[in-house]
Amino acid sequence: MIISKNISLHVAWEAIWEEVEKAASEKDHPYRYPILGTVDTNEKPDLRKVVLRDYKDGNRFIIFTDSRSLKVGQIENNPSVSLLFWNDEMSLQLRANGKAEIYTDGETKEQYWEEQGKHGYHSYTSVHTPGERISSPEEAFEWEGLNPGHFCVIEITLEEAEFLQLNGIEHLRAKRVISGERIIDNWITP
Template sequence: MDTRVDALNLIEAACWNELERAAHEREHEWRLMALATADSGAPDLRTVVLRECDRTVRQLTFYTDARSPKVAQIARVPQGTLLVWSRRLGWQLRMRCHLAIEADGQAVSSRWARLKMTPSAQDYLSPLPPGTPIERPGLERGTREHFAVVHARISTIDWLELHAGGHRRARFAAAGPGWLHP
């Protein structure tokens, strides 16, 4: 029996349910996202870990090194796209977003206070900025943190479902939801 939900508002709610789960479950397929930004007119893309999801403001949050190239790209062009695929759900989400960097203030220091007790803290303590050419790989430990938070406000979700019974696609945007030809 086909138990596929066909009300657009329920499908959108199910997307946000999964995004909320992904922010808390290490094994969730959407825990890792591809974040695309613009690099002087060319697209750039990298994997990031989803840390927080606030569906009330349609916001996803990531952590990064404040000196990383993506931060400068976002400062120049604050528009991005996030991409995830789940084999379990058969769902791809392509999410247009407005990106904002926070590198200081209470929200950053409280997150860093939690993170600095964990092994992940090393990712933000290197004395060298990400992408610096080096002679050979090695452990460069520093003491100063370069922690920053990336907030992505989702403006549009392009949802694609691959299914043996027929693929489906929909767009969820401020103007309202609608079906698309897959």
């Protein structure tokens, strides 16, 4: 447990963001694999596990995907998204809501492709579109090679967040709202 009632809210949020920062570089960190929530074309929630690739400036989460995936179209239609992080060892949940921006070309895409993306290129270079019906599992293993064509970066800018620290009967919960340059933090009832 990293959050207790004896620390300030400022210190609590610092501890949370430190864990997120670690997760972006430590493959075994529980926050490394959050759940991303988007809204589908029928205005229903759509959830999937993603990999946190980077955490920048204390308010931007970076993930990668195939530009042909459903989540990209969903984000283009409605950029409001949520990330849900859970750390079982610490009994600590983090919910982060924000606006997503998609980079399918340009400097941001090129930088992340060179630094990280090309090392897992099989995730972004399938001959087949993600979710496409195939006649056998082997077809899923046909790739275009080391081509960043379908690789894309999703950057989520934080607008609000909540953490929940489970602790027997004394759970602790707080909310952060970001409005422009202003940050409003409050303890809230669990």
